[in-house]
Amino acid sequence: MGFPAEKWHGIEDFPRYRRHRYLGKFYPNYKLLNLSVLMISLDHLLSLITLLASLGSGLMAGLFFVFSCSIMKALAELRSGVGITAMQAINRAILNPVFVLVFWGTPVFCVLVMISTFLHWQGPSSIYLIAGGAFYLVGGLLTTLIIHVPMNNALATVIPSDPGAASHWESYVNRWTSWNHLRTVMTLLAMALFIAALY
Template sequence: MRQVFTTGLLWFSAIGCGLMAGIYFAFSTFIMTAFGRLGQAAGIAAMNAINVDIVRSLFMPLFLGTTVAGAALVVMGTLRISEPGAVSMIAGGGLYVIGMFVVTMVFNVPLNNALAAVQPSAPEAGAVWAAYLKDWTFWNHVRTVASVVGCALFVAALASSAS
């Protein structure tokens, strides 16, 4: 029963990380660039609209669920350190929780809050928007890489435990 639960959690985490990586990849590779071309008022409005809607969407259960599952896999891997796949579980969960969740909470969310506080037509909006595009996108790249590598490590843990 324990192995079935672990395998299910690994599958959920791998798929969740993969989905999150895809979302972040899209923002890193073309969405933020497109928003930057819209001009500050339209770009700010578009990003603020996304930031309002995303917390009401299926993104949030996936975001939180994959984070909790990743943290649980760190604990489970630590308790089974000598078993196949344990190191990959620990590394995948730790990287994902720190590189995706912690980075989001410490960097991306405060940047989103600062963007929401600025009036798009205010004189300081141009500087806020320019800094937001650069800084938010940088931290989003970090989240993308953490999600991709976390997914790969969870797949490696699944492959190790299957052999």
């Protein structure tokens, strides 16, 4: 059933909220159509946010993976003074705009994904999204803030030539790397869950 032509006269001058109400009176399916369009738009938005969360998780997982597989092993083979100096330099250099954007942007997308999922539950894929967000927030963000950042701050105060520097460095490498293995696995799982939800 088409919309009566005479009812269109002057409708373009209506405010948007009055236009929707006016059209709903004469076209019963109009509100349903608008709701369908809104739901499709929300689905597209959720997919985009999920994609960004997946990309961010993948980037961080790759960074953590490189530290676990090569950087920390290489630093552990150096003399303690050299290793400490190198790690201190790495910890300073990594605080750049690109890293900060990815590091803080990814958990924001994860939170948005989780909120959107709770508001628009879609079965098994929603479980993947919630789990992916939780894995990243716990493994990628909280582990970094609670474990690695305090360790890095403590290392920044160590003078490589001090007598106790060698024992501090050995303890630092072992603990830092062990926790880094964990956040590597958890951020990889987060990425995999986000990808699974998209498909």
